[in-house]
Amino acid sequence: MSEHIKKVYSLYAWIYDAFFGKIFEHGRYVAFNMMNVKPNETILEVGVGTGLSLSLYPSESQVMGIDISQELLDKAENKKRYYGLSNVTLYNMDASSMTFANNTFDKVIASHVITVVPDPLKTLNEIKRVCKKDGEIFILNYTGCNNKVISRFEEFISPVRDKMGLGKHFDLDELLKKAHLSIVHERRVNFLDMCRLVKCKNNSVFT
Numbered sequence: 788m789s790e791h792i793k794k795v796y797s798l799y800a801w802i803y804d805a806f807f808g809k810i811f812e813h814g815r816y817v818a819f820n821m822m823n824v825k826p827n828e829t830i831l832e833v834g835v836g837t838g839l840s841l842s843l844y845p846s847e848s849q850v851m852g853i854d855i856s857q858e859l860l861d862k863a864e865n866k867k868r869y870y871g872l873s874n875v876t877l878y879n880m881d882a883s884s885m886t887f888a889n890n891t892f893d894k895v896i897a898s899h900v901i902t903v904v905p906d907p908l909k910t911l912n913e914i915k916r917v918c919k920k921d922g923e924i925f926i927l928n929y930t931g932c933n934n935k936v937i938s939r940f941e942e943f944i945s946p947v948r949d950k951m952g953l954g955k956h957f958d959l960d961e962l963l964k965k966a967h968l969s970i971v972h973e974r975r976v977n978f979l980d981m982c983r984l985v986k987c988k989n990n991s992v993f994t
């Protein structure tokens with residue numbers, strides 16, 4: 788499944804910024820503000836893609852970005868060079884089995900990623916593992932419309948969206964419950980408020 792996602796995103800690489808960049812721009816800025824990154828904090832962007840948010844982070848913070856698509860990471864590397872982001876390090880790594888040590892990051896963000904990965908719960912548990920205890924986890928995702936008819940239609944076309952790498956229909960609250968995470972702050976963002984941005988505190992300690 789990850790192989791399929793890799794292939795799909797390598798096809799999107801050349802249009803990613805022009806298309807997804809604009810559509811999700813509002814949510815990206817709101818997420819960055821909600822993160823309230825302070826100097827010396829260590830940040831992880833899971834599924835960093837082409838690195839659209841990388842230039843926003845303060846230069847005194849340490850930012851790691853991971854992705855499974857080398858084509859998208861290459862675009863992110865270009866931005867890193869262009870903006871001179873010496874505080875950013877990028878890795879080709881699978882979010883469901885990261886090589887980072889336990890309790891590494893102060894803040895972790897997964898923006899439009901959790902519905903794309905084959906096993907969202909495994910990925911969320913990995914995020915908890917690498918995030919420090921009492922660190923903050925931010926999840927931004929298209930969660931669909933509140934309208935029941937549209938929602939049923941979205942459920943119906945979910946397999947097609949999944950095949951296109953655009954994420955499957957999912958229940959964020961159910962996922963967070965399974966991961967034993969509770970929301971401390973939340974906002975609706977982007978066009979028609981169709982995306983949810985949630986902030987959770989990591990309540991687990993991994994030794």
Ligand SMILES: C[S@@+](CC[C@H](N)C(=O)[O-])C[C@H]1O[C@@H](n2cnc3c(N)ncnc32)[C@H](O)[C@@H]1O
Pocket residue numbers: 789792793796807811833834835836837839853854855856859880881882883897898899900903904905
């Ligand atoms: C919709 S894009 C979002 C990119 C970026 N976070 C943004 O908001 O623009 C989904 C990203 O997740 C990455 N991805 C999918 N599965 C992954 C996995 N198992 N591990 C790491 N990255 C993954 C894709 O390659 C892609 O860059």
